[in-house]
Amino acid sequence: MNGKPEWLRVSYDMSEVRAVYGLADSLSLNTVCRESGCPNIGKCSKCGSATFMILGKYCTRDCRFCDVECGRPAAPDPDEPRRLAEAVKKLGVSHAVVTSVTRDDLDDGGASVFADCVRAIRAATAATVEVLIPDFRGDRAALDAVVASRPDVIGHNVETVPRLYSAARPQADYERSLGVLRYLSENGDGALVKTAFMLGLGETEEETRDLIRDVRGTGCDLLTAGQYLCPSEGHLPVAEYVTPEKFAEYRRFALSLGFLAVTAEPLARSSYMAGEMLREAKEKKL
């Protein structure tokens, strides 16, 4: 689709962007913000926040919507959790979000490194911690390892409706992702469970509402929905730019099903306003 709607306009103060990403570079850390070309970099940099992406910059899966490069990853860096905690401390953020590339080459999918990162951040700062994990191929021991590190939020994204999985994320499985969310809801040791999906890949309204019901049915607490934005000509095209009004409708629908917090707007991403969502959910839980 040519021409972007007015609601897909963002602004950048490059001095703030450089400050955040200069710090990440100085500590040899990757951010999903930059690796995925997130349009919210300007806004998040103003708050001094970024979402760190551990376990390297090469992903073992080749999802057709994602700008993170698929390739052969290096071995995990044992010092990465320490540097990550240092970055969180230096940024002074109250809520740290950590995600990773998918590491199907590792026995535990990188779960132990996630856990080390949560513990390192906890030891160095008072920040709440959110992890956004891959499906670990449904490995419950890997999920348990992450849970044991006691993050405040554990996210796993369903990304899109099941009909579009073969086109959008052929190496993933909708039911497996729902199973991950269900397992975390039942065994998360108090962590809030979160997921996110994209609109604009060609899903119907009925499919979208079914997805929201499915996800809520797992016990998931937090939901984020945003517009799919095509990273390059080699990726899946945008089928539709969904209006902010339609996003608001889906938000109301999701809240009516009992989610504790829902962010649904065109520029929302998995970790968009993540700290605010956690605060909102905690207040509702009290």
Place this chain on the structure above:
Amino acid sequence: MKITVMMPELKKGMKSAVLCRWCVEEGQKIEKGTEVFETETEKAVSAVEAEEDMTVLRFLAEEGDEVAVGGPLFEAEVGEK
């Protein structure tokens, strides 16, 4: 002090971008945070803000031009003359 403001790298691997629109005029005094120009990346229309108070002196690119990352966009006067 006169400076030349360049096209920033707004996205990893970005080589160039089309200058869609100037948001200011030549000769205009602007404050830090004022949106100076718009460009379009694959994902969004991006407005780039002034990093400090300045007077825009002269545009070095026109709306519709494709400008390389690091290529000159405009001249400005910053700080005390």
